[in-house]
Amino acid sequence: xxxxxxxxxxxxxxxxxxxxxxxxxxxxxxxxSGAEALDRAAEVLPDLALIDIMMPDLxxxxxxxxxxxxxxxxxxxxxxxxxxxxxxxxxLGLRMGADDFLTKPIDRTELRVRVKNLLALQAHERExxxxxxxxxxxxxxxxxxxxxxxxxxxxxxxxVLANLEFMLExxxxxxxxxxxxxxxxxxxxxxxxxxxNLLDVAKSDAGRLVPKRSAQSLRELMVPIADRYRRVAxxxxxxxxxxxxxxxxxxxxADLLTRVAENVLDNSLRYTPSGGRIHIDAGLRGRHVRLxxxxxxxxxxxxxxxxxxxxxxxxxxxxxxSNIGLGLYFCRLAAEAHEGSIRVEEQVELPTxxxxxxxx
Numbered sequence: 061x062x063x064x065x066x067x068x069x070x071x072x073x074x075x076x077x078x079x080x081x082x083x084x085x086x087x088x089x090x091x092x093s094g095a096e097a098l099d100r101a102a103e104v105l106p107d108l109a110l111i112d113i114m115m116p117d118l119x120x121x122x123x124x125x126x127x128x129x130x131x132x133x134x135x136x137x138x139x140x141x142x143x144x145x146x147x148x149x150x151x152l153g154l155r156m157g158a159d160d161f162l163t164k165p166i167d168r169t170e171l172r173v174r175v176k177n178l179l180a181l182q183a184h185e186r187e188x189x190x191x192x193x194x195x196x197x198x199x200x201x202x203x204x205x206x207x208x209x210x211x212x213x214x215x216x217x218x219x220v221l222a223n224l225e226f227m228l229e230x231x232x233x234x235x236x237x238x239x240x241x242x243x244x245x246x247x248x249x250x251x252x253x254x255x256x257n258l259l260d261v262a263k264s265d266a267g268r269l270v271p272k273r274s275a276q277s278l279r280e281l282m283v284p285i286a287d288r289y290r291r292v293a294x295x296x297x298x299x300x301x302x303x304x305x306x307x308x309x310x311x312x313x314a315d316l317l318t319r320v321a322e323n324v325l326d327n328s329l330r331y332t333p334s335g336g337r338i339h340i341d342a343g344l345r346g347r348h349v350r351l352x353x354x355x356x357x358x359x360x361x362x363x364x365x366x367x368x369x370x371x372x373x374x375x376x377x378x379x380x381x382s383n384i385g386l387g388l389y390f391c392r393l394a395a396e397a398h399e400g401s402i403r404v405e406e407q408v409e410l411p412t413x414x415x416x417x418x419x420x
Contacts, residue, residue, distance in 0.1 A: 064108050064109070065108070066090050067091040067097035067109065080171055089104075089106060093115055107136075109138045137181065202262065206258055278304055280306075301340065304342045305342075323387040329355075339410055366403075
């Protein structure tokens with residue numbers, strides 16, 4: 061059963077509490093003063109303490125305060141025992157950290173019920189602590205595995221990408237060969253981005269995704285990204301337009317924003333039909349920069365426009381927008397890390413427009 065500390069300067073009162081509680085199987089530790097109670101608790105912390113308020117030198121209120129400090133982050137229930145029945149004493153006891161009160165003369169049944177209830181509460185709290193530690197350990201393992209996975213896969217994917225870049229420098233490729241290599245290169249870039257997304261999602265879940273902001277020309281950031289996607293889009297008859305004022309500067313994490321744009325362009329390219337277009341523009345709205353990436357593919361149903369940004373979201377299978385995974389969820393995390401947001405709007409010429417707002 062439990063280890064109970066009984067502190068009272070009256071030996072008869074201590075003996076009475078021992079008689080009432082030892083029959084329940086509890087181990088009873090006695091103390092004749094507040095100071096002795098603290099010494100006994102320092103040796104072995106009890107599961108519960110019954111403290112008489114009216115003790116000389118160190119009264120029950122001060123003893124309660126020190127016992128709670130001794131217990132640190134552990135739950136140590138304290139029942140104050142006294143002949144004082146006035147409300148002010150109870151209020152003071154609560155302020156000092158007491159968990160319950162018993163008034164003398166003590167009723168045996170009431171004593172046992174109050175002790176039982178507080179020990180049950182303590183057991184529940186200990187179980188929650190145990191589960192929380194297990195979850196923290198699982199989170200730590202997941203973070204370590206994510207970091208290990210990213211580290212072990214980045215190098216081989218980078219090698220594949222470097223060799224694809226080398227092959228694309230050849231002047232002897234047919235149009236079909238060049239298109240196939242462009243597709244493979246885009247897939248390699250996508251794989252690297254997915255690995256980075258995985259790591260950043262883990263960081264965000266742990267509260268560690270902090271953007272490294274610096275002043276950037278938004279046009280200079282977007283044009284190279286659009287150029288990479290044109291190599292795949294143009295053979296399919298898809299036009300990519302960038303209409304951004306060269307003077308528009310933003311304070312952003314260039315790497316995070318680049319991956320946001322790539323994730324959205326990936327999505328746009330997947331659903332834009334042959335002969336369609338992808339349009340990128342930006343401007344100021346108040347203190348926020350508004351970056352829009354729209355496409356002429358089918359609109360995303362209104363009911364799905366928020367859900368697609370959830371982790372491992374499943375899209376509308378009628379539009380083949382399924383298995384979205386972490387890409388758009390990462391976009392939401394990155395936008396929020398920039399004190400902004402991301403959403404989907406619909407226009408006449410561009411049924412699907414991703415609107416990324418970035419805070420100052």
